[in-house]
Amino acid sequence: MILSDKQRELIEEIGIYHENNGFQPAVARVMGLLLVSDKAELTFEEISETLNISKSATSNALNMLLNTGHIEYTTFSGDRKRYFRIKSSNWRDLFNKKMEDLGELNNLLKRVLEVRKRENPVYDQKLQSFISFLDYLKKQLPNLIEQWEKEQTKEKV
Amino acid sequence: MILSDKQRELIEEIGIYHENNGFQPAVARVMGLLLVSDKAELTFEEISETLNISKSATSNALNMLLNTGHIEYTTFSGDRKRYFRIKSSNWRDLFNKKMEDLGELNNLLKRVLEVRKRENPVYDQKLQSFISFLDYLKKQLPNLIEQWEKEQTKEKV
DNA sequence: CCGTTGGTTCATAATTTACAGAACTAAATT
DNA sequence: AATTTAGTTCTGTAAATTATGAACCAACGG
The missing domain is CATH 1.10.287 (Helix Hairpins)
Known part of the structure; x- marks a missing residue:
């Protein structure tokens, strides 16, 4: 995914903010990316590749955010991928x-x-x-x- | 210093609260002790001994809390010790x-x-x-x- | 029924943090 | 001058945190 410098910068700042609020770094970056990206919904792969974090770290981060109610996902028929987005509530x-x-x-x-x-x-x-x-x-x-x-x-x- | 079980317990809970707010454990316990102790003002030695933390950890914690404006101290003439207390503001x-x-x-x-x-x-x-x-x-x-x-x-x- | 996709789980490696202990210092005391 | 007091600073390390990569698995597609 293509992100402007400003977007990348802001992801880091949002990341640090969330780290200070007790999130672990990778989790905090995922939150940042989902907030800042032009697309509201991103796949596992997009998140992992864009943030350069391993599949396992991505998996942990997404499951953690799902469990704590920070994100949610939709699916589309005929597509096994999940599309993650920030829960608006x-x-x-x-x-x-x-x-x-x-x-x-x-x-x-x-x-x-x-x-x-x-x-x-x-x-x-x-x-x-x-x-x-x-x-x-x-x-x-x-x-x-x-x-x-x-x-x-x-x-x- | 003598502390009741309830006081010791509360120091730990206040400690955990402050840890969650980004303080390191020893610093968080010092805050707890200064809040909970019967005496409003405690010396370096009393803090170190009561919490069972080393002089270096005590020194770091107190200086950190002084720098961030969380505590302050008074002195008394003819007494080299500093008496630390929570800053009421x-x-x-x-x-x-x-x-x-x-x-x-x-x-x-x-x-x-x-x-x-x-x-x-x-x-x-x-x-x-x-x-x-x-x-x-x-x-x-x-x-x-x-x-x-x-x-x-x-x-x- | 074999390969690929979309992940999860596990063992381990790399960092980070948090503290102890010892050596040190500056002022006061004897 | 030597010692004690009231701390500070430095070094080493144990423990905790965080992320990686490899192995694994289940579902689907051909």
């Missing part, structure tokens, strides 16, 4: 994952307040305040999403 | 880092739309929609924080 999911992560942090911090006994209550107050902010954020986010959806439809009119 | 920072990360993702996605030319515009629309949501979120967050602060002061009255 993935955007919402990606965002949700970030929010869940903040929720996990918040749970840990609540437990911190339970197990430690600080002589100086200032530290507890600061922590309590952050916890309360995260709770507030969690409560308000659905509203925010709703508002955004409203603005979206407004613009279309 | 750190809560706000931690949250900001998450938001910055979403911002980075958003920038990458905007570039995706620039470099690829999809035959089927549906894919571009879905991506565009997510980008616009992230933009909206970024715009609205300051308001949200302001609202929260208002509610906070209300409760105190």
